[in-house]
Amino acid sequence: MKRYPHIQLAFKAAFPYTVPIFAGFLFLGIAYGIFMNSLGFHAIYPILMSFLIFAGSMEFVAANLLLLAFNPINALFLTLMVNARHLFYGISMLDKFKGVGNKRWYLIFGLCDESFSINYSAKVPKDVDKGWFFFFVTLLNHSYWVIGSTIGGIFGSLVVFNTEGLEFVMTALFVVIFIEQLMTGKKYASALTGLGLSTACLVVFGGTNFTIPAMLAILGVLTLFRRPMEKKVEVTA
Amino acid sequence: MTMTLTQQVVTIAMVIIGTMLTRFLPFLIFPPNKATPKYVQYLGNVLPAAVIGLLVIYCLKDVNLFSGSRGIPEFLAIAVVAVLHVWKRQMLLSIAGGTIVYMLLVQTVF
Numbered sequence: 001m002k003r004y005p006h007i008q009l010a011f012k013a014a015f016p017y018t019v020p021i022f023a024g025f026l027f028l029g030i031a032y033g034i035f036m037n038s039l040g041f042h043a044i045y046p047i048l049m050s051f052l053i054f055a056g057s058m059e060f061v062a063a064n065l066l067l068l069a070f071n072p073i074n075a076l077f078l079t080l081m082v083n084a085r086h087l088f089y090g091i092s093m094l095d096k097f098k099g100v101g102n103k104r105w106y107l108i109f110g111l112c113d114e115s116f117s118i119n120y121s122a123k124v125p126k127d128v129d130k131g132w133f134f135f136f137v138t139l140l141n142h143s144y145w146v147i148g149s150t151i152g153g154i155f156g157s158l159v160v161f162n163t164e165g166l167e168f169v170m171t172a173l174f175v176v177i178f179i180e181q182l183m184t185g186k187k188y189a190s191a192l193t194g195l196g197l198s199t200a201c202l203v204v205f206g207g208t209n210f211t212i213p214a215m216l217a218i219l220g221v222l223t224l225f226r227r228p229m230e231k232k233v234e235v236t237a
Numbered sequence: 238m239t240m241t242l243t244q245q246v247v248t249i250a251m252v253i254i255g256t257m258l259t260r261f262l263p264f265l266i267f268p269p270n271k272a273t274p275k276y277v278q279y280l281g282n283v284l285p286a287a288v289i290g291l292l293v294i295y296c297l298k299d300v301n302l303f304s305g306s307r308g309i310p311e312f313l314a315i316a317v318v319a320v321l322h323v324w325k326r327q328m329l330l331s332i333a334g335g336t337i338v339y340m341l342l343v344q345t346v347f
Contacts, residue, residue, distance in 0.1 A: 020332045049249060055256045062252045070244040072251045079255025085288065090263030091277060092285045098269045111260045113292055120285050165340035168314060171296035172335040175318045176328055178289050187286035194290025207298035218287045229283055
């Protein structure tokens with residue numbers, strides 16, 4: 001590492017941002033490993049699925065899919081619906097991932113909720129290489145998730161301390177990033193649009209089906225109010 | 238287990254392909270060497286704040302206001318996170334503080 005000071009610097013800058021993810025992914029990963037174990041799957045299933053899919057909620061859904069009758073088309077469409085929010089992450093990161101070289105492919109592969117929200121909102125210091133910062137945030141998150149599900153899959157039954165409620169660490173992370181968006185980004189209009197329309201859709205469509213209508217509603221409202229929103233962005237920029 | 242190993246591999250492959258389609262599609266449609274349409278640039282600018290709002294609600298989707306603890310521990314812990322964060326502006330402190338309060342509430346009070 002000594003010969004690559006800029007890589008080391010990026011690692012040091014990225015690591016603190018991933019500490020809450022460490023707690024959350026280790027906990028959720030262990031829970032996922034235990035869950036797969038309880039369904040009768042060998043530890044290699046949660047390990048490989050965490051490594052290759054790297055989308056937490058979808059991995060829980062996939063575990064259930066494996067217990068049903070074989071229906072690959074259904075599996076594909078269900079995945080597209082559950083993970084459709086990733087499309088928004090991609091659109092948001094188009095500019096940020098420009099000029100980072102081949103690392104870009106791994107960054108896109110690892111664009112989960114947590115990697116997106118950190119990489120979008122983190123203030124990368126001027127002397128730190130942006131591409132390597134994004135790379136380490138993604139790599140660390142990915143590692144935590146795989147380590148968690150490995151522990152859960154292999155030693156699941158041995159975890160004894162009371163971890164009830166630890167999953168809240170993810171909610172807390174998103175709440176903090178949301179507040180940061182309000183305090184620094186001053187993007188009140190779009191932040192509240194997202195919060196309000198998602199709540200409305202959750203009430204109307206329920207927990208399992210609300211994300212797609214919420215995204216369509218957000219897209220619709222942001223498109224409808226493009227002119228006033230663009231003016232605001234220009235003024236605050 | 239109702240599936241054969243091959244069927245399991247195909248099912249998992251479908252989940253991988255579906256996930257990667259949702260992640261790669263925007264980058265394949267709008268490659269870096271071509272100018273991104275103005276409308277998509279605008280979306281890239283205003284979407285993130287809205288999507289993070291969506292993520293907060295996504296985390297709360299299983300909270301039931303009409304039974305069990307009625308979402309009280311969730312809302313109290315979120316209030317702790319918000320107050321800590323506006324006050325001290327230390328990301329790790331806000332997250333740890335809120336999570337510890339939440340764990341105490343669900344393990345001892347509710």
